[in-house]
Amino acid sequence: MANPFLVLGGIAVGIITAAFGVLAVPGWVESAQDASTMNDLANVRIAQAATVSDTGKYASSLSALRDASDVRLSGSGLDTVAVDTRGDGWCATALSDSGSVYAVSNRVSAAQKGTTRLTAEAAASCAPVQCPTTSWDATYYDGISWAGAPILRGCLPELNWSWSVPSTKTNPVVGLPMSNYSAVYKRTINAGAGTYTFTLRRDDIAFVYIDGVNVPYEPVNHTVDVTLTVPLSAGPHDIEVRYAQGGGGARLNLSWTIAP
Structure with missing residues (x-):
């Protein structure tokens, strides 16, 4: 006579598998x-x-x-x-x-x-x-002070992301936490001569450096866009963005236009 517990167990597994697909066994x-x-x-x-x-x-x-x-x-x-x-x-x-x-x-x-x-x-x-010449070379650090050994490196095609509810989001950079990190993004642009207007959106903190020199701006709430006006000569110029995310929502966007 078949063991009734085994028979009933097999029926239960069959019902669960039929209802939900492959039975999820740990591992x-x-x-x-x-x-x-x-x-x-x-x-x-x-x-x-x-x-x-x-x-x-x-x-x-x-x-x-x-x-x-x-x-x-x-x-x-x-x-x-x-x-x-x-x-x-x-x-x-x-x-x-x-x-x-x-x-x-x-x-x-x-x-x-x-x-x-x-x-x-x-x-x-x-x-x-x-990194491709049109991408940003990205280096990430634990904590918000850009210090210590890097925890991640990679390339980003653009600096443009935003989220307001971290608990429902996944960081777009694989392997990076949602909070308490800092990053340094670098790329070189081949600029035409003119006056460049950089628009910076950030949450929490971001600073822009051009050719190694910080472009200062008046401290404002991170919900307010920052506009930076910089004259550039024709030729290559190094752009660096230092970004830090403490917690909560996060945003970083840097774009620019040129007036000859």
């Missing part, structure tokens, strides 16, 4: 999520191999890799794809829905796991990356 879901992320990174490796074969160089961003390759890159967790400063290597990172961060590069045979993007990139032997 199974996380393993499946991590496997999906590693598959995304494996596709990045295939796409980079195809791209360098066709063009002679690695793609320097996720969008460029999608444009240059027929390999399917649909993983929503993919965060960054970048070439290193010498141009002879690449690194890619992705955030699994399990909360783990994975990285892979041309220097390792498989994706490496970390608790943060920096630890994953270190495990994957990622070399320092070279």
Whole structure:
């Protein structure tokens, strides 16, 4: 005679599975999520191999890799794809829905796991990356004083984000907390001669430096936009933004116009 408890247990599992899909056994879901992320990174490796074969160089961003390759890159967790400063290597990172961060590069045979993007990139032997000339080179620090060892590095296409309810949001930078951090963003622009008007929106704190010199402004509430007027000569100019987020809502936007 069959054990009635086993029979009833099997019926219960069948009912639950039929109602909700695959039964969530501890560890199974996380393993499946991590496997999906590693598959995304494996596709990045295939796409980079195809791209360098066709063009002679690695793609320097996720969008460029999608444009240059027929390999399917649909993983929503993919965060960054970048070439290193010498141009002879690449690194890619992705955030699994399990909360783990994975990285892979041309220097390792498989994706490496970390608790943060920096630890994953270190495990994957990622070399320092070279951000595209139109992107911001970003370095992040624990705390709001831009001090200590960096906790994260990467590239951002623009400085433009805002949120008012952190508890319902996810930081757009993978591996970065929602509060109590600071960042330094740098890029070089090839300016035409003229008077530039920079508009800065910030919550909590932000300062702008041009060619290493702070552009001062009158202290105002962070809900008020700041306008900075700076004359620039023709040629390259270094722009640096120092940003700090203590808690609560967050916003950073920097844009500019030129009057010849």
